[in-house]
Amino acid sequence: MTDALTNEPPLLKWPEAGNSRVPYRAFADAEIHAAEQKRIFQGETWQILCLADEIPNPGDYKTTYAGETPVIVVRDENGDINAFENRCVHKGALVCLKDRGNAKTLTCVYHNWVYGLKGELISAAFAKGVNGRGGMPDDFNAKDHRMRPLRTTEHCGLVFGTFSETVMPLAEFIGPDILERVERVLNRPLRILGYHTQILNNNWKLYVENVKDTYHAGLLHLFFATFRLNRLASEGGVVVDPTGGNHASYSKRRTIHANAEYDESKLRASRDDYRLADPSLLESFDEFGDGINVQILSVFPNFILQQVENSIAVRQILPKGVGRTELNWTVLGFQDDDEKTTKMRLKQANLIGPAGYISMEDGAVGNFVQRGIPGALEETSIIEMGGRDHISDNTRTTEASVRGFWAAYRTHMGL
Numbered sequence: 001m002t003d004a005l006t007n008e009p010p011l012l013k014w015p016e017a018g019n020s021r022v023p024y025r026a027f028a029d030a031e032i033h034a035a036e037q038k039r040i041f042q043g044e045t046w047q048i049l050c051l052a053d054e055i056p057n058p059g060d061y062k063t064t065y066a067g068e069t070p071v072i073v074v075r076d077e078n079g080d081i082n083a084f085e086n087r088c089v090h091k092g093a094l095v096c097l098k099d100r101g102n103a104k105t106l107t108c109v110y111h112n113w114v115y116g117l118k119g120e121l122i123s124a125a126f127a128k129g130v131n132g133r134g135g136m137p138d139d140f141n142a143k144d145h146r147m148r149p150l151r152t153t154e155h156c157g158l159v160f161g162t163f164s165e166t167v168m169p170l171a172e173f174i175g176p177d178i179l180e181r182v183e184r185v186l187n188r189p190l191r192i193l194g195y196h197t198q199i200l201n202n203n204w205k206l207y208v209e210n211v212k213d214t215y216h217a218g219l220l221h222l223f224f225a226t227f228r229l230n231r232l233a234s235e236g237g238v239v240v241d242p243t244g245g246n247h248a249s250y251s252k253r254r255t256i257h258a259n260a261e262y263d264e265s266k267l268r269a270s271r272d273d274y275r276l277a278d279p280s281l282l283e284s285f286d287e288f289g290d291g292i293n294v295q296i297l298s299v300f301p302n303f304i305l306q307q308v309e310n311s312i313a314v315r316q317i318l319p320k321g322v323g324r325t326e327l328n329w330t331v332l333g334f335q336d337d338d339e340k341t342t343k344m345r346l347k348q349a350n351l352i353g354p355a356g357y358i359s360m361e362d363g364a365v366g367n368f369v370q371r372g373i374p375g376a377l378e379e380t381s382i383i384e385m386g387g388r389d390h391i392s393d394n395t396r397t398t399e400a401s402v403r404g405f406w407a408a409y410r411t412h413m414g415l
């Protein structure tokens with residue numbers, strides 16, 4: 001058997017059982033990790049780069065990553081958003097060292113090579129030499145060089161980028177069922193309320209699995225179940241797009257009632273005698289008029305949109321080596337929020353985030369897996385809850401969207 005893309009031996013022999021079995025090697029292998037950079041992050045995907053509001057004015061820039069490739073996103077003199085690899089064409093140094101700023105030109109500190117806001121090389125220091133000596137050869141022309149561009153596109157205030165010339169338009173890439181759920185949440189002009197960032201000591205795909213895994217929410221997250229925000233018995237489901245890579249899970253809070261499955265099986269989440277000292281933490285309102293109090297959405301490979309009550313955030317998952325991941329959260333409100341609503345959102349922001357009452361465990365559990373698998377790289381996980389396919393379902397007691405991720409992953413990776 002050979003690799004579908006290179007005709008070389010495959011990086012990984014996928015189990016015949018398909019997407020309900022994932023080899024642990026996928027989370028721990030340097031060669032696979034390197035191939036992901038090429039085939040996924042520099043391949044046929046759109047990746048979240050920033051929010052348009054983060055760079056409102058000409059010259060505003062922000063640095064980020066497409067996978068592990070450093071990227072600059074900048075608004076140019078015409079108001080257009082450009083993105084290009086943050087790498088000087090001369091010797092490969094980062095050109096922008098700051099997280100964000102405003103500039104008329106971008107200059108590499110190493111040898112003062114200067115770039116315009118489209119990433120084009122304007123000049124190289126001492127190109128004509130000094131006192132008639134040295135300098136670049138006569139046929140060196142700055143116009144022949146530029147930082148490698150990404151194409152960008154904006155939707156609902158989100159800026160996505162791609163290195164691909166051929167990937168389908170973003171709306172098509174996300175698909176109508178998931179796109180409509182992006183638009184449901186990001187339905188008016190945004191206001192950025194703040195940021196969290198955290199390092200996860202696990203492979204990036206373990207966090208993607210976690211986000212898509214509706215099975216664990218009421219089990220791992222004691223806060224969710226204890227204070228009755230979300231239990232698997234509440235009305236909800238998962239929507240998985242045909243590629244498998246994009247999903248949205250949703251649930252309705254007001255359908256929750258004490259339920260026998262939790263109590264009888266003596267799950268850790270069965271305590272009903274806990275009460276919050278300050279119940280205002282859980283004050284919320286039905287913002288979108290549909291009763292859905294939790295919607296978690298992902299777009300392959302690394303974009304997450306979260307609505308937990310009125311806590312809205314965009315998450316960007318960035319691999320940092322095989323066993324390390326950076327997770328960036330942008331916490332959002334809307335420009336038409338009054339002060340009371342903003343305060344409510346900020347209070348609810350304590351629920352979700354690196355130290356969130358609900359989601360804190362997600363920052364740890366990927367590392368539990370990473371530490372569990374070193375002796376079992378030829379073994380696989382079992383992902384059979386709710387069946388073996390990856391189609392939408394009106395239950396969250398399913399791992400359909402996790403299997404969907406692996407379906408898309410295998411397509412992109414040629415596995």
Ligand SMILES: [Fe+2]
Pocket residue numbers: 210216217220221359362
């Ligand atoms: Fe979780």
